[in-house]
Amino acid sequence: MTLLSVNLNKIAVLRNSRGGDEPDISRAAVTCIEAGCGGITVHPRPDLRHIRPDDVRTLAALLRGRVEYNIEGNPFAAPRGDYPGLIALAREVRPTQVTLVPDSDGQITSDHGFDLANDAERLRPLVAELRELGCRVSLFVDPGARGFEHAVAIGVQRVELYTGPYAKAFEEGNAGEQLALCVDTARRAQQAGLAVNAGHDLSQANLGTLRVAIPGLAEVSIGHALIGEALYEGMTTAVRNYLQILR
Numbered sequence: 177m178t179l180l181s182v183n184l185n186k187i188a189v190l191r192n193s194r195g196g197d198e199p200d201i202s203r204a205a206v207t208c209i210e211a212g213c214g215g216i217t218v219h220p221r222p223d224l225r226h227i228r229p230d231d232v233r234t235l236a237a238l239l240r241g242r243v244e245y246n247i248e249g250n251p252f253a254a255p256r257g258d259y260p261g262l263i264a265l266a267r268e269v270r271p272t273q274v275t276l277v278p279d280s281d282g283q284i285t286s287d288h289g290f291d292l293a294n295d296a297e298r299l300r301p302l303v304a305e306l307r308e309l310g311c312r313v314s315l316f317v318d319p320g321a322r323g324f325e326h327a328v329a330i331g332v333q334r335v336e337l338y339t340g341p342y343a344k345a346f347e348e349g350n351a352g353e354q355l356a357l358c359v360d361t362a363r364r365a366q367q368a369g370l371a372v373n374a375g376h377d378l379s380q381a382n383l384g385t386l387r388v389a390i391p392g393l394a395e396v397s398i399g400h401a402l403i404g405e406a407l408y409e410g411m412t413t414a415v416r417n418y419l420q421i422l423r
């Protein structure tokens with residue numbers, strides 16, 4: 177079964193808008209876990225706009241031994257203020273998985289993956305350190321990405337397929353081409369020896385089609401849509417609805 181990892185960034189957005197501790201990240205995580213999710217994802221950013229380093233630490237203690245912990249982010253973003261950098265956070269909390277994402281500072285959200293042929297060498301020492309720490313390493317990649325052998329050669333175990341273009345096409349009623357691209361990319365990654373995750377703008381509407389089309393999809397990380405849907409149906413129901421889709 178495909179593992180559902182709930183991204184809690186948007187809970188932190190709401191909390192940070194007023195200061196204080198509500199809505200509480202830990203309570204949200206526990207609610208998702210009790211509803212049956214297999215993992216929690218966070219994507220701390222240097223501008224601390226949502227998940228903060230202390231959230232990363234608190235969740236690490238809460239999740240250990242319960243569900244997978246996936247931390248996403250740009251490993252090359254320089255430390256700034258309270259943000260010590262992605263690799264430094266991984267050293268501290270040793271999550272189950274670190275997903276490396278090449279987003280630049282100030283980006284509204286992630287919108288592209290690595291160029292595997294060109295980026296592999298500068299990623300090599302980071303991947304080695306993360307593996308040494310006991311973390312599984314995944315790289316965010318575009319639909320249509322090439323050069324999975326470079327990822328395998330530096331010790332990467334998974335890729336996360338950027339599903340934003342698929343989600344947009346789905347919403348516009350013409351997902352066929354983007355879906356085919358995702359399926360082809362996932363198949364080539366799997367053939368190279370990588371497991372395949374997927375994420376970005378996945379929702380209860382578009383997940384089922386993707387899930388059926390990609391055999392062996394290891395994990396989906398979902399935040400924006402799920403937290404929005406939870407406003408209407410409650411978080412427990414939203415998580416259970418996703419689990420039903422992933423069955």
Ligand SMILES: CC(=O)[C@@H](O)[C@H](O)COP(=O)(O)O
Nearest residue numbers: 185219248277285286375376
């Ligand atoms: C890599 C990815 O697609 C997600 O982690 C997404 O970028 C969520 O980050 P934000 O919540 O900051 O948009």
Ligand SMILES: NCC(=O)COP(=O)(O)O
Nearest residue numbers: 183375376377397399400
């Ligand atoms: N890796 C994708 C993720 O964690 C959540 O992305 P989104 O559902 O917030 O677009």
